Amino acid sequence: MPVSSTVPPSPPPATSGMVVDNICKSFTNPRGGGTVAALSQVSFTAPMGKALGILGSNGAGKTTLINILTTVIRPDNGTAWINGHNVHNNPNPIREQLGVVSQDDRFDNYLTLWENLSLHAELHGLKKRHFTPHINHLLKQVDLYDRRHSYLDTFSGGMKRKASLIRALIHKPTILFLDEPTTGLDPLARRQVWDAIRTLKEGRTLILTTHYMQEADELSDHIVLMDKGKLIQQGTPTELKRQVAEQRCGWHYQLQLKQPVANTLLPTVQTALANTPGVTLTATNAETIQLDFSRQPDSLEFIPAIIQHLSPQVFHSIHQQLPDLETVFFSAIGHTPEALIASSTPTPEPPAHE
Amino acid sequence: MSKPIHFRQGVYPIFKQNLIGETKGWVMEIFSTIAVPLTFYLAFGLGLRNHISEINGVSYVAFMTPGLIALTIQQEAFRTGGWGLWLATRHHKTIQEYRIKPISMTDILLGELFSGFVIALIKGTLTAAVLFIINPFTLPWENLFAFLMMMFPGAILFTAVGANIGTTFMRPDQIAQVQAIVIIPLLYLGGLFFPIEALPELVQKIVRWLPTTAVFDGGRQAFLHGTLTPQYIYPLWIIAIVVFIWTIYACEKRLSQ
Ligand SMILES: Nc1ncnc2c1ncn2[C@@H]1O[C@H](COP(=O)(O)OP(=O)(O)OP(=O)(O)O)[C@@H](O)[C@H]1O
Numbered sequence: 001m002p003v004s005s006t007v008p009p010s011p012p013p014a015t016s017g018m019v020v021d022n023i024c025k026s027f028t029n030p031r032g033g034g035t036v037a038a039l040s041q042v043s044f045t046a047p048m049g050k051a052l053g054i055l056g057s058n059g060a061g062k063t064t065l066i067n068i069l070t071t072v073i074r075p076d077n078g079t080a081w082i083n084g085h086n087v088h089n090n091p092n093p094i095r096e097q098l099g100v101v102s103q104d105d106r107f108d109n110y111l112t113l114w115e116n117l118s119l120h121a122e123l124h125g126l127k128k129r130h131f132t133p134h135i136n137h138l139l140k141q142v143d144l145y146d147r148r149h150s151y152l153d154t155f156s157g158g159m160k161r162k163a164s165l166i167r168a169l170i171h172k173p174t175i176l177f178l179d180e181p182t183t184g185l186d187p188l189a190r191r192q193v194w195d196a197i198r199t200l201k202e203g204r205t206l207i208l209t210t211h212y213m214q215e216a217d218e219l220s221d222h223i224v225l226m227d228k229g230k231l232i233q234q235g236t237p238t239e240l241k242r243q244v245a246e247q248r249c250g251w252h253y254q255l256q257l258k259q260p261v262a263n264t265l266l267p268t269v270q271t272a273l274a275n276t277p278g279v280t281l282t283a284t285n286a287e288t289i290q291l292d293f294s295r296q297p298d299s300l301e302f303i304p305a306i307i308q309h310l311s312p313q314v315f316h317s318i319h320q321q322l323p324d325l326e327t328v329f330f331s332a333i334g335h336t337p338e339a340l341i342a343s344s345t346p347t348p349e350p351p352a353h354e
Numbered sequence: 355m356s357k358p359i360h361f362r363q364g365v366y367p368i369f370k371q372n373l374i375g376e377t378k379g380w381v382m383e384i385f386s387t388i389a390v391p392l393t394f395y396l397a398f399g400l401g402l403r404n405h406i407s408e409i410n411g412v413s414y415v416a417f418m419t420p421g422l423i424a425l426t427i428q429q430e431a432f433r434t435g436g437w438g439l440w441l442a443t444r445h446h447k448t449i450q451e452y453r454i455k456p457i458s459m460t461d462i463l464l465g466e467l468f469s470g471f472v473i474a475l476i477k478g479t480l481t482a483a484v485l486f487i488i489n490p491f492t493l494p495w496e497n498l499f500a501f502l503m504m505m506f507p508g509a510i511l512f513t514a515v516g517a518n519i520g521t522t523f524m525r526p527d528q529i530a531q532v533q534a535i536v537i538i539p540l541l542y543l544g545g546l547f548f549p550i551e552a553l554p555e556l557v558q559k560i561v562r563w564l565p566t567t568a569v570f571d572g573g574r575q576a577f578l579h580g581t582l583t584p585q586y587i588y589p590l591w592i593i594a595i596v597v598f599i600w601t602i603y604a605c606e607k608r609l610s611q
């Protein structure tokens with residue numbers, strides 16, 4: 001692995017946004033545990049004001065990457081810039097803007113929640129008369145106001161996650177790093193945090209890691225997929241799903257009708273697709289017709305053609321059927337759920353399909 | 355590595371918070387602080403009082419008293435520096451959280467070390483108060499300054515040594531091992547219970563080089579007679595300052611990896 005000087009050859013990019021350039025980080029385990037390459041040559045860019053989801057299996061290097069981007073640890077090689085500031089040579093301008101919900105909650109458990117929060121406000125240079133009402137407001141929002149004078153070691157895991165979120169927001173940061181923010185939260189609390197994150201997205205840059213694919217799908221504008229310290233794929237959720245659709249699932253579109261006339265309309269749709277080769281039609285239910293393409297359609301001209309042939313009273317919508325993000329994830333790390341189950345079953349059965 | 359020190363935004367809040375943490379469960383804190391010196395005081399000071407006449411012209415109880423105060427200071431300095439930083443880096447991981455604040459690593463370490471130093475001195479004062487309450491021997495106030503001149507570098511040194519150990523080892527039992535192998539011999543060979551001159555010539559030569567001898571033997575001379583022995587005070591201050599500065603540098607490096 002190339003580990004040379006810590007000074008990058010390339011000049012700092014003038015553009016705003018996050019630039020991660022060839023980051024490498026290894027850990028030497030004590031007591032002869034060998035060296036782990038936590039990150040190998042990770043590079044990507046992300047614009048400001050958007051939500052970036054970092055996905056990857058356990059040990060993929062997500063937290064290490066976040067620790068580097070949030071100036072906690074230094075990379076062995078490579079650099080990162082946030083809004084033109086070198087994360088490691090000039091960290092304080094970035095730290096002013098950073099809010100971080102770390103994976104391990106990092107509280108002084110022997111102090112109360114209020115003492116913990118006020119310390120962090122002071123470390124951001126805030127005055128007590130300014131931060132007190134703001135913290136109280138945040139505490140009330142996540143139902144922790146009544147517990148503000150309790151010691152952190154009496155908090156449940158989910159309560160600590162909420163407390164971490166508050167701490168990250170005390171100084172009104174413009175860049176928020178959320179390392180598994182909803183792990184350990186009950187379904188209601190998770191929804192509340194999602195709603196909070198959606199609100200927080202306004203005017204902020206969000207970097208989120210999660211093992212909940214639905215969460216990543218709903219909250220991220222752009223996704224980076226990592227495995228074993230390497231970046232393996234990136235794109236918008238839709239782009240990633242399209243890639244997988246192309247590679248594994250084929251091309252399927254769903255025509256949704258407003259009335260239960262799918263069977264009667266099959267010939268009309270067939271006519272509309274006269275110039276579109278290699279497509280099979282199936283009425284999957286009374287209001288849905290599925291279009292299965294044997295290969296990627298040459299163009300999307302067939303969509304207006306269908307709309308033209310159907311009356312507005314009947315036509316509802318047409319959209320491409322895409323795999324969910326979980327399928328994208330499994331595909332990216334080279335596993336299908338079936339393969340995982342098969343590999344853990346003592347007497348392997350051939351998978352039912354594929 | 356020259357970074358500005360943010361005193362009000364960085365050093366002071368961390369220092370203050372550590373002090374607040376120390377006041378939690380303060381009753382137990384007081385008892386645990388005075389338990390060790392009080393036990394030694396009762397076991398040796400009073401137990402052997404009638405068997406040991408005078409040492410260097412003072413009673414054995416008076417001989418031991420400055421040593422017991424110094425012992426509390428050194429032990430507490432090591433505890434707050436060592437265990438405090440171990441807890442902050444490995445257990446609570448608050449150091450990593452402080453790292454993302456717009457302050458420097460130097461601020462964080464100064465806050466941590468300075469609080470260790472102050473807590474050690476407060477606890478030393480507590481021990482002194484308890485010993486003087488139960489002891490007919492009165493505090494030689496005129497010697498207080500000289501005594502503090504020997505205690506300050508000792509506290510700085512042991513907070514710094516503790517900080518290095520607390521940031522180097524991953525497991526708590528490793529710190530306990532270092533404490534048993536290095537710190538305890540250092541503390542007890544420095545003339546806490548006996549005059550250095552009583553040791554065999556060769557051992558004496560080695561023991562005189564220990565920084566703890568400067569603290570205990572030098573501290574006693576300052577306490578009882580108000581004398582600052584040059585062979586103790588200068589090396590002790592120099593070692594304390596050098597080790598302190600090196601500690602800031604070394605811990606900064608260690609914790610940034
Ligand atoms: N301080 C450390 N010392 C040694 N190895 C480490 C250290 N931190 C991380 N690693 C190793 O680096 C690799 C990446 O770890 P990291 O915590 O970044 O993974 P992750 O993607 O966040 O995983 P998870 O989803 O489980 O949180 C792992 O193999 C881990 O064991």
Ligand SMILES: [Mg+2]
Nearest residue numbers: 062063064103
């Ligand atoms: Mg992680």
